[in-house]
Amino acid sequence: MDKKIKVLGFAGSLRKHSLNRALLRTAVESKPDQMDIEIFELNDIPLYNGDVEKEGIPDSVKIFREKISESDSLLIASPEYNYSFTGVLKNAIDWASRSYPTEISPLHKKPYSIMGASGGMGGTIRSQMHFRQVGAHIDMYAMNKPEVYVTFASKKFNESGELNDEPTREHLKKFLASFYDWTMRFRDLQDS
Amino acid sequence: MDKKIKVLGFAGSLRKHSLNRALLRTAVESKPDQMDIEIFELNDIPLYNGDVEKEGIPDSVKIFREKISESDSLLIASPEYNYSFTGVLKNAIDWASRSYPTEISPLHKKPYSIMGASGGMGGTIRSQMHFRQVGAHIDMYAMNKPEVYVTFASKKFNESGELNDEPTREHLKKFLASFYDWTMRFRDLQDS
Numbered sequence: 414m415d416k417k418i419k420v421l422g423f424a425g426s427l428r429k430h431s432l433n434r435a436l437l438r439t440a441v442e443s444k445p446d447q448m449d450i451e452i453f454e455l456n457d458i459p460l461y462n463g464d465v466e467k468e469g470i471p472d473s474v475k476i477f478r479e480k481i482s483e484s485d486s487l488l489i490a491s492p493e494y495n496y497s498f499t500g501v502l503k504n505a506i507d508w509a510s511r512s513y514p515t516e517i518s519p520l521h522k523k524p525y526s527i528m529g530a531s532g533g534m535g536g537t538i539r540s541q542m543h544f545r546q547v548g549a550h551i552d553m554y555a556m557n558k559p560e561v562y563v564t565f566a567s568k569k570f571n572e573s574g575e576l577n578d579e580p581t582r583e584h585l586k587k588f589l590a591s592f593y594d595w596t597m598r599f600r601d602l603q604d605s
Numbered sequence: 606m607d608k609k610i611k612v613l614g615f616a617g618s619l620r621k622h623s624l625n626r627a628l629l630r631t632a633v634e635s636k637p638d639q640m641d642i643e644i645f646e647l648n649d650i651p652l653y654n655g656d657v658e659k660e661g662i663p664d665s666v667k668i669f670r671e672k673i674s675e676s677d678s679l680l681i682a683s684p685e686y687n688y689s690f691t692g693v694l695k696n697a698i699d700w701a702s703r704s705y706p707t708e709i710s711p712l713h714k715k716p717y718s719i720m721g722a723s724g725g726m727g728g729t730i731r732s733q734m735h736f737r738q739v740g741a742h743i744d745m746y747a748m749n750k751p752e753v754y755v756t757f758a759s760k761k762f763n764e765s766g767e768l769n770d771e772p773t774r775e776h777l778k779k780f781l782a783s784f785y786d787w788t789m790r791f792r793d794l795q796d797s
Contacts, residue, residue: 428655460648460693461686463620494653496742497689497735500699501652504692543689543735550688 418596420450421484425491425502427456432530432566433490435574440488440528443585445593450488453480461507474508478519481509486596487525487553493540503547510551524554524599526592528561528585530570536562556595559588610788612642613676617683617694619648624722624758625682627766632680632720635777637785642680645672653699666700670711673701678788679717679745685732695739702743716746716791718784720753720777722762728754748787751780 422441424434441450457473465471470478481487491498512518527544529537541560548555561584563569569578576582614633616626633642649665657663662670673679683690704710719736721729733752740747753776755761761770768774 426655427652427657431655456652456654458652460619460650460652460696461691462648462693463618463623465619494695494699495702495739497695497739499653500692500694500696501654502692503686503689503695504652507686507692510687539738543738546731546735547687547689 415447416597416600417447417449418485418593418600419483420448420486420488420596421453421480422450422488422490423453423455423505425455425489425499427454427501430574431492432532432563432570433492435570435576436528436530436563436566437488437490438574439576439582440585440589443582444589448589448593451480451484453477455501455505458505458508461504466511477505478509481519481523485524485600486592487523488592489525489527489544491527491529491537491540491544493529493531493535493537496539497543498540506547506551518551520551520553522552522554522599522602524556524596526556526588526595528563528588530563530566532565532567534564536564538562554599556592559584559591561585561588607639608789608792609639609641610677610785610792611675612640612678612680612788613645613672614642614680614682615645615647615697617647617681617691619646619693622766623684624724624755624762625684627762627768628720628722628755628758629680629682630766631768631774632777632781635774636781640781640785643672643676645669647693647697650697650700653696658703669697670701673711673715677716677792678784679715680784681717681719681736683719683721683729683732683736685721685723685727685729688731689735690732698739698743710743712743712745714744714746714791714794716748716788718748718780718787720755720780722755722758724757724759726756728756730754746787746791748784751776751783753777753780
């Protein structure tokens with residue numbers, strides 16, 4: 414671990430006390446030294462509309478696309494809503510996935526990892542599998558292993574959103590160390 | 606075919622000249638007499654946010670939920686974005702899928718059918734399969750067959766969004782006749 418890498422993190426939930434936003438903040442505490450993680454909030458991304466896009470890409474979308482471009486990889490956390498990831502996340506990805514004559518999608522050939530926390534025993538398994546299908550179309554590079562499925566998460570995070578579960582924290586550290594390696598493997602794509 | 610049924614139709618695209626919105630309008634022309642189809646536009650549904658929900662369900666979401674409640678079944682059309690259905694549609698479903706102490710989700714036990722049109726040869730196959738997984742969680746009743754995958758749709762619809770392809774129109778008629786029967790099969794759930 415030598416080179417510094419920049420990771421952009423974002424969550425599929427907008428709720429202030431969201432477990433998945435808490436998980437993302439915990440990742441920032443658990444990351445290797447050579448990794449910087451910036452968290453981006455999706456609140457201002459409007460519903461995707463091809464007519465709006467034709468008039469001009471909204472500023473919030475432009476900023477999101479720029480932040481993706483400037484990052485070496487993406488760290489995504491999403492709850493599972495209805496056996497899939499959230500509409501909020503899909504909508505942001507739909508915007509960012511667009512390529513234009515003057516600008517290819519910044520998601521193209523971007524390494525990423527996905528993690529999730531849920532109140533029950535599923536840990537967002539189905540949500541993550543749906544995301545991987547979407548990422549495959551965009552030609553994003555998903556890290557396969559390790560996976561992060563935080564089950565019964567409301568018992569593992571306290572009311573301030575702090576993780577009180579050492580095995581989960583240790584697993585997150587391993588996950589992020591692997592994600593550093595995974596990102597480095599594609600580093601030439603960002604350098605070019 | 607005796608009883609009249611009410612169908613609520615909505616599309617996953619907001620674009621004015623969307624092929625899928627055109628497909629929905631064509632369905633209105635091709636429906637059996639005993640079926641009414643009202644089209645609902647998703648433009649005003651905000652991004653799902655649990656904090657906003659706690660303050661009070663936005664009016665646009667309330668109206669959407671009421672329209673679903675009042676309908677016997679749902680006719681959904683969606684493009685495929687990134688190997689899945691659109692974030693716009695997922696977001697609307699995420700809102701409508703919520704149950705509250707005083708109000709169960711109006712999607713619960715609702716019969717539906719899904720169709721899609723695409724510019725290429727896929728015809729939204731992957732998009733529809735993702736939707737079926739989501740619908741299963743909500744306990745919506747998906748019609749399995751016939752399916753509607755309108756391939757190379759930009760050649761089948763003219764610039765005004767009118768369908769110029771007789772085999773597709775005939776197929777839509779069969780699809781909607783079957784959907785009438787499918788809806789009637791669950792009619793008791795709406796009557797109760």
